[in-house]
Amino acid sequence: MRTRIVLKEKNLPFDRILLDLPNKEQKQDWYLxxxxxGKVPVLVEEGAWVYESAICNEYLEEKYPTPPLAPTEAGAKAQMRLWIEFCNSQFVPPVIGLVYENRKPAAERSQEKIDHSKARLNELLPRLEAQLQSQDYLVGDYGLADLTFTPFLALCERVGVDLSSFPHTAQWAARLKNRDSYEEVKIGFPA
Ligand SMILES: N[C@@H](CCC(=O)N[C@@H](CS)C(=O)NCC(=O)O)C(=O)O
Known part of the structure; x- marks a missing residue:
């Protein structure tokens, strides 16, 4: 989704090839x-193939710089990468933890795991809230740092993460989810 958001933002045509993840098509030799x-996405273009969504997104930014989704100044670019790293290494795991528990039948859910993931998010959200206190996006204009969070903010909403104590983060999440690029890619996003 994060790479498809970039493709949409840049108005780049692409074919989407879906893999059967539950049946482990992503672990077959041709895909490995x-x-x-053995994970999606892979971005394949004549002369190049790239995996890891953050790397796919930077590849697209460098190859197709208009409209820009990243700062060009080195310090700001480093800040952008730090937010992407924070998203992937810190923010995503508790969100995924909540999604897994949420998918189980109610009787099999572990309240302890749910509480643990929510507590972890409540430790992380103040960092986003502080950053967004005085600006609409994480680093300058809307870009790769923000859109890296978009699908996971949408998942937070679905699994009942309460953002009411983090009003700037909640408004930012709403802005991200309202973009046309997200509207177009979210179709088919599993609950
Ligand atoms: N860090 C990777 C994560 C990719 C990832 O976890 N993809 C999931 C789907 S969203 C996947 O392929 N899961 C199947 C599997 O792990 O076998 C990225 O951002 O590209």
């Missing part, structure tokens, strides 16, 4: 040759 991690 494209991405040794």
């Amino acid at each position: 040759a494209l991405n040794p991690y």
Whole structure:
């Protein structure tokens, strides 16, 4: 989704090839040759193939810089990468933890795991809230740092993460989810 958001923002045509993840198509040899991690996405273009959504997105930004989705100044670019890293290494795991528990039948859910993931998010959200106190987006204009969070903010809403104590983050999440690019890619996003 994060790479498709970039493709949409840049108005780039693409074909989407879906893999059967539950049946582990992503672990077949032909796919492992494209991405040794056996995960989606892989971006394939004549002359290049790239995996890891953050790397796909920077590739697209460098190859198709208009409209820009990243700052060009080195310090700001480093800040952008730090937010992407924060998203992937800190923010995503508790959100995924909540999604897994939420998918189980109610009787099999672990309240302890749910509480643990929500507590972890409540430790992380103040960092976003502080950053968004005086600006609409994480680093300058809307860009790769923000859109890296978009699908996971949408998941937060679905699994009942309460953002009411983080009003700037809640408004930012609403702005991100309201973009046309997200509207177009979210179709088919599993609950
Ligand atoms: N860090 C990777 C994460 C990719 C990832 O976890 N993809 C999931 C789907 S959203 C996947 O392929 N899961 C199947 C699997 O792990 O076998 C990225 O951002 O590209």
